[in-house]
Amino acid sequence: MEVKINFNLNNKDMSLKVNPLRRLLDLLREDLKLTSPKEGCGQGECGACSVIINGNLINSCCVPVGNIEGAKVITIEGLMGTKEFDILKESFDEAGAVQCGFCTPGMIMASYALLTKNKNPNEDKIRTGISGNICRCTGYDKIIEAVKMAAKKGEDIW
Template sequence: MKKKIKFNLNNKEINLEVNPLRRLLDLLREDLKLISPKEGCGQGECGACSVIINGNLINSCCVPVGNIQGAKVITIEGLMETKEFHILKESFDEAGAVQCGFCTPGMIMASYALLTKNKNPNEDEIRAGLSGNLCRCTGYDKIIDAVKMAAKKGESVW
């Protein structure tokens, strides 16, 4: 059974007829060819599929498409158009927070979500803001350094 779904994706209106129980992650990757949200655990545990929905960080593997009717969804592809993304990217690069890159889109989305709500988080707040995102390469210290750096660099933007 298909249903018409209308939502805003990366500042573009999307109108689709789709199974409302289909996962948002699958719609983004397979139908809309956006590859930044990754299939990690498929259970909302790793954060590799993180997107922003109506201003909140959400694991797209846990969201049925029917739940995004009328919503505003942002992926890294949409965030790339912003100053905030470039500050985060530069900070992740400078801090050495990117290794294999699998978790990076989710980590950047989590960092963005955190910094838009808290312009100057302390280390505990950063750890809490990133807690739903797993990384097997960096050990997190470099990622935390990157978020601190981005907060400082983007003081006027966040």
């Protein structure tokens, strides 16, 4: 069964006929060819599929498409080219917070979501903000450093 779903994706209005029980992750990757959200665990444990829905960081592998009716969805592709993304990317690069890159989109999304709600988080708030995202290569100290750097560099835009 397919239904019409209307939502905003990366500042573009979308109207699609889809199975409302299909995972948002699959719609984004397979149908819309947005590859930043990745299948990691498929259970909402790793954060590789993180997107922002209505201002909240959400694991897209756990969201049925029917739940995004009328929602605003943002992926990394929607952040690219913004000042915020540039600051985060530069900070992650400078801090050495990127190694294999698998977790990076989810970490960037978590960092963005955190900084838009708290423009000067302390280390505990950063740890909480990225806590749903698993990094197996880089380690969290460099990621925390990157978020601190981004907060300082972007203090006038967050």
